[in-house]
Amino acid sequence: QDVTLINPFEVPTVHEKATIEHWEKARDFLQTQPGYISTQLHKSLQPNSTFFLINIAKWESTEDFQRAISNMQKVIPALELDGVKNYPALYEVIRN
């Protein structure tokens, strides 16, 4: 049963470019991992929204996702920029 990773990012304007570049590095690694299905990085259309970026990715299982993240952490350092905060969690669809 596939799962959806939804990851909202708070991003100060000064760090927008660096955050997207770090996301691209992570995406390039994660898309090679077993269980990866797809990902879409969303950018807010409104200047003052709380979350400038929200990533939405699909994985075949929770275990696939967790294994991929732990593999990634061995080769890509975590994003550490002042004011950049994110809230990753796995979700399932309950209503349409």
Added chain:
Amino acid sequence: QDVTLINPFEVPTVHEKATIEHWEKARDFLQTQPGYISTQLHKSLQPNSTFFLINIAKWESTEDFQRAISNMQKVIPALELDGVKNYPALYEVIRN
């Protein structure tokens, strides 16, 4: 060019049921509005995530979405429950 509404909800456990019921009322109204494409309500698979619910909806345009919301506010009272907070904003996909 269609847009994506992403709306994370902070929901205390005691208000989970009432929040979902209010979401269903809003969905039933919004899906009748011009420009509505689809919606998916996501529930967190992890107990301690910041956002228990995240709604992801597709609309044909920003204007369609804004008109639908203002129409809805005339007939459905806003959700006001202690500790329930949400962060709706419109997004576009910038990377896959």
